[in-house]
Every structure is written in structure tokens, then in C-alpha cells.
Amino acid sequence: QSALTQPASVSGSPGQSITISCTGTSSDVGGYNYVSWYQQHPGKAPKLMIYDVSNRPSGVSNRFSGSKSGNTASLTISGLQAEDEADYYCSSYTSSTVVFGGGTKLTVL
């Protein structure tokens, strides 16, 4: 089972918006509305930021939003802040298993 495809890195300045893509297939991202996104700071466990494509867990800033079109999901972070600098991973349910993306390093310039 292949990992979902994410850009290795993205960057933006404080206050700007960035979008991270996550491309899969019709068997995972395109086949289910069960895409989730995780934020991971160095040495820490991943933190759930978005679930079911576009829902935010309680306590997550509304600067984080998710969407999906076909086999590609996207995470958008608006009003970039220094603390948003981290690695971001997408994930999708797929036929009784789970697949993650390779991860994207977000740098806040």
C-alpha cells in the first residue's frame, strides 16, 4: 500500500496563507471522506488538526481548514503564525487499513 503524496516542504511568511496537498487514489482519498491531518512538532507526538476532510476537533484554531477534490485533499493554514512551523501529515482510511502521507515540513519565514 503506497503512502499518500505530499510536498516535502512549504513555506510562508507570518500572516500569509499556505496550502498543503495530499494526493492518493480512488481507493483511499478519493473513495472515502475520511481524510485527517496531523501536526507534529519536533520530538512530540502527532496532534489531530482536521478529521473527516474538513472538521476541526475542539480546541483547534479556525485558521486550519481542510478540503478535498477527487483524489487530492488539502490543508490550508491562514494567518500563519510562528508556532505553526511543524511537520504536517495527511492520512486516509482505506478498506480496513490506514495510510499516511510522507509528511510536509512547514517553515514560517
Added chain:
Amino acid sequence: QVQLVQSGAEVKKPGASVKVSCKVSGYTLTELSMHWVRQAPGKGLEWMGGFDPEDGETIYAQKFQGRVTMTEDTSTDTAYMELSSLRSEDTAVYYCATPSTIVYDFWSAPIWRYFDLWGRGTLVTVSS
């Protein structure tokens, strides 16, 4: 407040086995579907497998089948992940993770939509 408390770091030789534990507090293990995710140094997250509490079966990622065993001790609310025939590529941080809610599809198969509860991770180093 739910917490997943993992066992400490391990150093193992190639060919050996390692068993990592994950103790649940604030919930009972039977209410959860425990999964294991690993992360090699500088690499991404990799799902290893997860437990279906509906039928009591564990589903393993194809890559690890035959080499990983996930078990649970409900008397102590502790989940275990044992990986055998260790090689250097197995050096990684191993996380236990679980969704706080589980939904099922029409055929009563669990749909693992997300993981909102994570342990802090256990570093397993495989080195001769």
C-alpha cells in the same frame, strides 16, 4: 482525562524481539480501538495495525504481517505491540494511538477515521 502511557526506550540487537506497552487511563481499553504507528528517524508516519473491538480481531498492515503481534490485557487496560526479527530499519519511535470514537460501516467493519489520542512514543533502537 484520557492518557496513553507508553513504556520506556529499548535497545535491541538484530534478530531479537521487542515488546512495547501502552497503558490507558481515563478510559477502559475495551472502549477503544488501539493502533500502533511508527516513525523512523527523520521519516514519516507508518501505520502498523489496529484492533477491532467489535470482533476482537487485529488487522495488520501487510508490510508487518507475520512479524508483529498486537495484544491487549483488559485487566490492566494495557495494550502491547511485539515486533520480532528486528533489523536496523526497525529503529523508530513507536506510538500507540486510538480514535476516541469508532464508527462501523454497513458490514459492521470499523472505519478508522482519525486518531485523536496518542501516546508519547517509545524509541526502539536496533543495533549490533
